[in-house]
Amino acid sequence: MSYSRQPVDTDGICGLATPVGSGAVGVIRVSGPGCLRGMLPLLRRPGGGACGVGDFEPRKLVRADICDGLSGGILDQLLVVCFPAPHSFTGEEVVELHGHGSPVVLERILRQLVAAAGLRLARPGEFSKRAFLNGKMDLIQAEAVMRLIGAGSLRAAREATRQLGGGLSRRLGGIRARLVEVLAEVEACLDFADEEIETADGDELCRRLDPVIAELESLLAGSAFGRRLREGFELVLVGRPNVGKSSLFNRLLGRDKAIVTPLAGTTRDLNEGCFEVAGVVVTVVDTAGFWESADPVEREGMRRARGRMAGADGLWVVAEAQEGLVAGDWEILAEVESSRMAVVFNKADLVPGGSGRPLLPGDWRYGEVYAVSSLDGAGFAELESLLRRWLGVMDPGEGEGETILVARQQEALEDARDAVLRSRDLLREDKPWELVAIPLRDSLGVLGFMVGETGVEAILDRIFSTFCVGK
Ligand SMILES: Nc1nc2c(ncn2[C@@H]2O[C@H](COP(=O)(O)OP(=O)(O)OP(=O)(O)O)[C@@H](O)[C@H]2O)c(=O)[nH]1
Ligand SMILES: [Mg+2]
Incomplete structure (x- = not known):
């Protein structure tokens, strides 16, 4: 899939990934190109020596201390884990600092990261937004992350986890592939309209739209329950x-x-x-x-x-x-x-x-x-x-039930279904190919919007700002 997404900010960001408050462990997440190198002046080996990039084997927890300012004493003993790009949550270089869960100390570490490591505090949802912009997940999966974190019940969490796995995205991919095939035939008729060649069979195209409509309806059936969740x-x-x-x-x-x-x-x-x-x-x-x-x-x-x-x-x-x-x-x-x-x-x-x-x-x-x-x-x-x-409870395991968890997705599905219905009506009425093509293109546009490939730039900030900081 090719994504035409807005350019990603590449400045380094940091944020608290665990809830605010005291806990056994507090995790600070950092993301941005070269962010590990930027933090090195603040990190010390447990024995006291300076740290190098080579000390941090990817995806392994490594003991290090973090200093209070460049000349200050030790603020906390950490376990540090580094995820080099692109194999990280955001797709950028990511470093997680696992400290003792003292809110005062965690706050101080964040200040030091901003003051001495060239990072800035992340906005709500900024890590997830970068993951989306870097193609690590589509918008449906990003929204599933948010739903999972905010799930009010185990059932809601299970549905969100399923979307995170990409089930809904795959089903939408199948629908879009079928719509593209139909549109391609319609467009071919447009291109050769003046020539004496055999044009597409409208009835046959109608029949090919039927399963697409049924599939969209079955997804919509899951949206009533999603709304209730x-x-x-x-x-x-x-x-x-x-x-x-x-x-x-x-x-x-x-x-x-x-x-x-x-x-x-x-x-x-x-x-x-x-x-x-x-x-x-x-x-x-x-x-x-x-x-x-x-x-x-x-x-x-x-x-x-x-x-x-x-x-x-x-x-x-x-x-x-x-x-x-x-x-x-x-x-x-x-x-x-x-x-x-x-x-x-x-x-x-x-x-x-x-x-x-x-x-x-x-x-x-x-x-x-x-x-x-x-x-x-x-x-x-x-x-x-x-x-x-x-x-509208959908019993788990019953058929291919997929619960639509986000209002934006439900609206997009309804629009897509209406557009496909319109193109089927136009085909039935033997209307010109030009007219049939319009709602078909609309439906593809809406589905592209649903997974976040097209037209979402204007609403991205709104979507991600509802996430929590550090996610
Ligand atoms: N046998 C029997 N008695 C019931 C049942 N449900 C309620 N009662 C009795 O009916 C009386 C009224 O019950 P409430 O639940 O207070 O009725 P209500 O509709 O809330 O009454 P208001 O608050 O006055 O509008 C009580 O004495 C209950 O014990 C039932 O299913 N069987
Ligand atoms: Mg009463």
């Missing part, structure tokens, strides 16, 4: 007083967080907690019961509940299994507007023998219906299945 999911519980919202809430969280009493109107404030489904952080919100009340405290509780319903990713209207739907429930249902809603009949344990699921009218339009018991946990497995569906 990134952003989480907010589930709001609403219902009449006393139906068991807080009990359901407590059982979902696995702890006794909300107050539960037999009195109607127990909960007034919003109460929230988090649990994890397939690596996605689900925030569940318990709310005040909805009923006619003149109590200003309860009215405020209901007002807040309504506010929260409006922004929810999913809504569960809780009702009582033994009563079925009563007038108050219907009023709530009439208020609820959500593409992801379900009605949960709680207290199914109070309905002897039956499923706990009351009969519903034929024109039911309020989503799926569940019967559970917050008392004994019956039916909660079904609730979890529902959540997994709402989250």
Whole structure:
């Protein structure tokens, strides 16, 4: 692959690679041509002699001391490892200084590196940006590094590691290769438009675009789940007083967080907690019961509940299994507007023998219906299945699932799919080759942008500035 990337800054940079704070070890990362040589005046052999480049065998940890200024005493005892270009994270010469994890000393070492070794402090993400610009990884892999570091769950980390391995990049490579073939045929027809030669078969080209569209769709299917891994999911519980919202809430969280009493109107404030489904952080919100009340405290509780319903990713209207739907429930249902809603009949344990699921009218339009018991946990497995569906969970190992972890990638995939669809439509309608070629070129441009080959210059700084320093 040939990369036409912006020129790489070649000044030497240094940054703390381990988190700020005390630790057993603190690592400072340095990158730039000749950076080892620049640091030599600050380094001493353990016995006290000056260090030479030859002391540092590549990729081996070597003991050395670092001085406080060119004439000062020893600041710390280090293990130093050198990665000559291009076999390093950034593709440049990289040196890592492993010191004792004292924040004060690490800070001082960084100052010395700037003052005496001709380095400057790295900006957030600058090491990764150099790795990208030097062709060590594409933009998708660079973004995977960021996602891996910031992963909020093991599942999110696993997905990021998979992208780091280049799986998604390879799939995109396959898609692009097929698009290039189709575009080449279309372009050939353009070049010879005036001559009496056989032109490409539009139907055949259409058929070749079908698997490309399917592949893009299958990648997009993984973006819903990726978004959830990134952003989480907010589930709001609403219902009449006393139906068991807080009990359901407590059982979902696995702890006794909300107050539960037999009195109607127990909960007034919003109460929230988090649990994890397939690596996605689900925030569940318990709310005040909805009923006619003149109590200003309860009215405020209901007002807040309504506010929260409006922004929810999913809504569960809780009702009582033994009563079925009563007038108050219907009023709530009439208020609820959500593409992801379900009605949960709680207290199914109070309905002897039956499923706990009351009969519903034929024109039911309020989503799926569940019967559970917050008392004994019956039916909660079904609730979890529902959540997994709402989250778009891709089961690992199932097919060639690839989770799109970054919003930028999802948008690019959507644009690429739309462009390929447009070119297929134009082919079907027997439109001139010139017209067919335009969206085909667009789709390739967008995919090139996705891996970072084209058109990313303007946004590079924005992407990498969200990384942490030292990465
Ligand atoms: N048998 C049975 N009782 C339940 C169940 N869930 C809740 N309860 C009881 O129902 C009563 C009300 O429960 P809560 O969880 O406080 O109900 P709520 O909907 O939060 O009520 P408000 O906060 O007043 O709106 C309590 O006495 C609970 O013990 C259930 O699944 N089975
Ligand atoms: Mg409650």
